[in-house]
Every structure is written in C-alpha cells, then in structure tokens.
Amino acid sequence: MVKRALHRVLTRPRPLVLLYLLVSLPAPIFALLLEGLPAAFARYPLLRRALSERSLDGLLELLILMGHGQIPYARGGGMATLIGLCGLLLILPLWPLLRLWLEGGILHDYAATEGAGRREFWRACRRHFGLFSRLFVVELLAATLLAIPLVLFLFVVGRYALWAVKGAEIAALLAVLPLFALFELARTAAVMQSLESVGAALKAALRMVRRRGKAVALLFALWLALFVGLALLWKGLTAIIPFTAWPLLLLFGQLHLLLRLAAYLWRRAMEVQLWQEAAAPPTLPAREVMDEA
Numbered sequence: 001m002v003k004r005a006l007h008r009v010l011t012r013p014r015p016l017v018l019l020y021l022l023v024s025l026p027a028p029i030f031a032l033l034l035e036g037l038p039a040a041f042a043r044y045p046l047l048r049r050a051l052s053e054r055s056l057d058g059l060l061e062l063l064i065l066m067g068h069g070q071i072p073y074a075r076g077g078g079m080a081t082l083i084g085l086c087g088l089l090l091i092l093p094l095w096p097l098l099r100l101w102l103e104g105g106i107l108h109d110y111a112a113t114e115g116a117g118r119r120e121f122w123r124a125c126r127r128h129f130g131l132f133s134r135l136f137v138v139e140l141l142a143a144t145l146l147a148i149p150l151v152l153f154l155f156v157v158g159r160y161a162l163w164a165v166k167g168a169e170i171a172a173l174l175a176v177l178p179l180f181a182l183f184e185l186a187r188t189a190a191v192m193q194s195l196e197s198v199g200a201a202l203k204a205a206l207r208m209v210r211r212r213g214k215a216v217a218l219l220f221a222l223w224l225a226l227f228v229g230l231a232l233l234w235k236g237l238t239a240i241i242p243f244t245a246w247p248l249l250l251l252f253g254q255l256h257l258l259l260r261l262a263a264y265l266w267r268r269a270m271e272v273q274l275w276q277e278a279a280a281p282p283t284l285p286a287r288e289v290m291d292e293a
Contacts, residue, residue, distance in 0.1 A: 005269035009262055012115045015106040019261045022098060024254070100136055104128025106265070107191040110272045124191070131190050134198050139183045146175045181220045185209070185271060192275040212274055219274075223267040230260050 009016065108124035109116040116124065150172050182205050189195060189204035209216055234256045241248055 002270070005266055005273055008110050008115075008269045009265045012109055014121065015102070015109060015265055016258070016261055018102055019099075019106075019265070020258060022102065023261070024257060096136065097133065100132045101125050101129045103132060103187060103268075104191060107188055107268060107272060110269045111192060111276070128187075128191060131196060131198065131201065132187055135183055135186055135190075135201060138198055139179065142179055143176060146179065147172070150175075177220070177224070181216065182206070182209070184268075185216070188268070188271040188275060192272065192279075208274065208278065211278065215274060219267060219270050223263060226263040227260065230256060230263065 102125060104127060105116065105121040105125035108128075109121055112120070182202070185205035185208055186198075186201040189208065190201040193204055195201045195204060234252070237252050237256075238249065241252070
C-alpha cells in the first residue's frame with residue numbers, strides 16, 4: 001500500500017510540479033520587484049532569502065525589519081517596490097485558496113486508474129473548489145472555537161507560570177492535529193464519493209475514522225514524523241552552511257521543498273487508497289469462490 005501510493009506520486013508528476021511552482025515561484029518574483037530590478041542584480045539579500053526559504057511570510061517579515069533599518073538593502077526600487085509590496089499583501093490571503101483549487105484535481109488524479117488527463121484534471125479542480133472552500137471556512141471556525149479557551153487560559157495563567165505556556169502549546173497541537181486530519185479526510189471523501197455538502201463530507205470522514213481508525217492514525221503520524229524530520233534536517237543545514245554560500249542553500253532548499261511536497265502528496269495518495277480499499281468488495285478464499293461457482 002505504501003509503495004503503491006509512492007508509485008502514484010512518482011509516476012504522475014503533474015501535482016508535484018504544480019505545487020512546486022505554486023510555492024517556489026512567487027517569492028523570488030516579488031523579491032525582484034521589492035528590491036527594484038536594477039538594484040536586484042547588484043545586491044541580492046531579499047532574492048536569496050526568498051529562493052532559499054520560498055516563503056512569502058518570511059519575505060513580509062524581512063520587509064518589516066528593513067523598514068526599521070535593521071537590514072540594509074539596495075534602494076531605488078520606486079514604483080516596482082510599491083507594486084511588489086501591494087502584490088505581496090494581496091496574494092497572502094489568497095494562498096490557501098490557490099492550494100485548495102488544485103487539491104480537487106490532485107485527489108482526482110490519484111483516484112483515476114491511469115491518472116487524469118489535462119482537461120479532466122482542471123475540471124476536477126473547478127468542480128470541487130466550491131465545497132473545499134466551504135470546508136476551509138468551517139475548519140477555520142472550528143479552529144477558532146478551539147483556540148478561544150486556550151487563549152483565555154494563557155491570558156489568565158500564562159503570565160504567572162511558564163509551564164502553562166508549554167502546556168497550552170501541547171494542548172493546541174493535540175487539538176488541531178485531529179481537526180486537520182478530519183477535514184483532510186473530508187476533502188478526500190468528497191472526491192472519492194462525489195459529495196456536494198459539507199455535512200456529508202464530514203460524516204464520510206468520521207465513518208472512515210471509525211472503520212479504519214488505526215490506519216488513519218498511523219498514516220498521519222508517519223506523515224507528521226516525515227514533516228518534522230525534514231524540518232529539523234533543513235534547520236541543521238542552515239545552521240551549518242553560511243549565508244554567503246547561497247547557491248548551496250538554494251540547492252538544498254529546493255530539495256527540501258520537493259521532499260516535503262512529495263511527503264504531502266504521498267499522504268494524499270494513501271488517503272485515496274484507504275477509500276478505494278473500503279469500497280472494494282471483500283476477497284473470498286479460493287475454495288469459497290469455487291463453491292459459489
């Protein structure tokens with residue numbers, strides 16, 4: 001099952017390529033605009049940071065530091081800098097929606113026997129985007145409701161006890177992870193069973209958890225271990241490699257990104273297989289098959 005899911009990820013490269021482009025390209029483009037195109041080719045602090053980390057959030061944080069004079073950069077961007085900043089602020093809220101739009105096509109691609117064609121892939125993206133967006137809103141509301149008691153607890157107790165802060169962080173992690181897993185399974189269920197409503201998708205996800213709870217828990221635990229392991233490896237590499245060796249950081253950064261995206265897609269392919277196995281008729285032993293014949 002694990003090898004079959006990995007085989008789907010490797011032999012159907014469209015999801016990996018699209019996610020890689022979605023994550024990696026915008027940050028360097030905005031970095032060039034923010035520094036000013038002429039100055040960017042002379043000094044590259046923003047561009048190198050964006051390429052190595054591929055993070056629009058990190059780019060925005062860097063802008064704030066630059067505004068306080070804590071990080072020097074090549075000035076003279078003028079209108080290009082303004083355009084880049086406006087584009088950065090506009091695209092950040094849209095980022096989750098862009099990934100949601102691709103997710104329907106990705107799941108459909110992995111569910112298809114021979115993979116989805118180009119037109120079929122984009123049709124699946126459009127078909128499931130509405131439901132996925134509604135699920136995303138409900139997920140945000142549920143996460144907010146979970147966060148309210150933790151925030152109140154930290155406000156009352158956290159100022160007096162350090163253990164309370166650590167305990168709240170662990171509690172938040174334990175609460176958010178099952179919620180995240182449930183909504184991920186709901187999106188997979190919506191594609192596999194052609195569901196149209198939030199309630200039906202969540203009910204299907206809960207049924208899968210009841211039927212294959214151990215397999216679901218093992219799947220998400222293994223994916224989380226891969227995610228944490230890759231993050232720690234990347235942190236160790238950035239601590240060892242100096243920032244002046246930015247081409248090396250760029251190379252390892254792209255490898256880290258590809259491995260992280262591949263781990264995510266492997267989990268999605270495994271979710272698809274869970275539904276396919278649940279829908280498949282039970283296999284009879286050879287003797288029972290002969291008796292029935």
